[in-house]
Amino acid sequence: MLKLNNISKRFNKDQALQPFSYEANAGQTSVFIGPSGCGKSTLLRLITGLLASDSGEIIFDDITLSQQTLYKLRQRMGYVIQEGGLFPHLTALANVSVMANYLNWDKDRIDARIDELSGLMQFPAELLLRYPGELSGGQRQRVSLMRALMLDPELLLLDEPLGALDPMIRFDLQQELKEIFNQLGKTVLLVTHDIDEAAFFGDILILMRDGGIIQQGKIEDLVQHPAESFVEQFIRAQRPCPALVDSEQ
């Protein structure tokens, strides 16, 4: 579904991403995890083409990402960032339908899709005409996810999508999102620094440090067979909730 062959990125003297290869299978959720500056956000920015890779290639469904294919491919990816990146001058509705309008969808089609998405994301229809500034943090992230899902993309790129939410709302949204991912069968690339969240969502976890992969595998592999002491340290530093650890076992 998505192949990364030896992509890398250097900012001035800083090697943000070592030559990096990875293949995400369709329907699978891959979680990139690691401390700040490990290159996990850079990775998503390379895949969306916000940054150009210094080497290698990104292949999406047998199409290589390039200046020519970029705009078409972006329509097949949904991208959500921590603060949502909602346009403050547009209503929630306008934010969600911005690309559909650009692609000249007719009104009925847009309305139908919005209905479907607000049902899916449990977003009250009466809030659709509000501006982002008039919504709560959790509501804003729901709108961001609706915007990302609007064109029914095959790939979802989520960069700390729940990072700025308070724990209760975050917990609810985690539950809902996991169900939605399973239900829709999307390929998901999720970036987080929270091991609980990673364990909860990830079919595969990729632990990164200094722009390179330290270990990849299921959460059980990371816990039971850490590749190096950093893996243990990282997991321990997050103080996993005992109850969660129990349930995983």
Add this chain to the structure above:
Amino acid sequence: MKLLQRILVGICLALILIKVSADSTSESNIIIGSKKFTESVILAEIATQIIEDSGVEVSHLSGLGGTRILWSALLAGEISAYPEYTGTLIQEIFSEKKIDNFAQLETALAEKGIGVTSRLGFNNTYIIGMRESRAEELSISKISDLKLYPDLKFAFSNEFMDRGDGWPALRQQYQLPQVDVRGVDHDLAYRGLESGSIDAMDLYSTDAEIEYYKIRSLLDDQKYFSDYHAVYLYRLDQKRILGQQLQRVSGHIDNDTMVAMNAAVKIAGRKEQSVAASFVKNNFAIESSLTEISIYDRFLKNSKDHLILVAISLFAAICFAIPLGILAARRPLVGQVILATAGILQTIPSLALFVFLIPLLGIGGPPTIVALFIYSLLPIIRNTYSGLHDIPAPLRESAQAIGLPPVTSLKIVELPLATRSILSGIKTSAVINVGTATLGALIGAGGFGQPILTGIRLDDTSLILEGAIPAAVLALLVQALFELFERVLLPLPLRYQVENKQA
């Protein structure tokens, strides 16, 4: 793309408008010009009335900026004739030719396609003058006496400060030691002299104020100042219409007559038109039909002229500066060049710009509009640039990442977010523009600058206010108008910058 198209159409429209208004000035028949001092206005008015009597359609464009502006306007055919002084021509226009008699001057002018009448009769040379009481106190009676008082404060008309036969050469000739020497408007200098804030100034020997303000004319004991005989200059290609008529005035105005006419306007407060009418009636038995323009009509005309200047130049500047600002925000290197260039243009003094534009665009509206256009660019470019530049990176990147191409992202995301900044740039430009447009009167563009200039010349405060108050009110109105635009154009949540983040 639509946005770009609209901008291009706008620019074309503005250029056509400028061209049309340029053509309309050059089509009207005969225009007599005058400088912005009373004597020149009276002489031009006399010429206008005499030519009108010969059955030719003629108008008087009064109070233009100075010798350079009149001379270039005459050469460019923007005006057909204007009163000038032999000394100015010899010292200023033909300073390289070393002309020392009238016949040589006539030849030099003819080479430029300009004809000249014989002398009108008076010699309006430069004089250095001091308040009678002050001169008495220091017992100064001639220019060489000034050498003894190095602390004296001088104020000369700006033209006198740097003309070939002005202050620098005078100082050289008499070895004058004074260092406190300033350039001021001639009419304002009289007030300075009266109040004692300056000690000496340059005068014209026919100035009505010499007697009125009790000024002592210092003797030019080294015969430094040359003669300034008044003549009319006219375009030789219009000699058939103008030459003979203007020549009729020659020899009819001696020094006393001129001083009396100047005094009638400046001291007694009569209109130049009516003073000139009395003169042509007494000398040539011509009855001029004086059209008295009411203060209301004058106000309407000034408002119309002023609004046209502001509207066209501002509109063109908006069409031109916003795309430049966008380009500057998108391409940082080009942006530096654009911003630096606009900054440099902003610093060109308006008079210098006018003198540069007259050969290209003539006088009146077009050069004024171009100058105002140039002065309006920087605030709009700057604010467009910074408005776009200051959009938070996550928003700009979100627009890209969801798949919007650059032009669409600009149109529906970036420009709306930069609207507040762009509008405030336009508002700044508009307010500056309204003020600067008053300078258009210096090159015959009319507007509220006209009564201000005339008011300064005639020491008439109510006339100054007739221009200054509407200009100030217009600036406030423009400001209010753009604040209204801001309310209408800004998307709802951007109108009040209250971000109620609840996260």
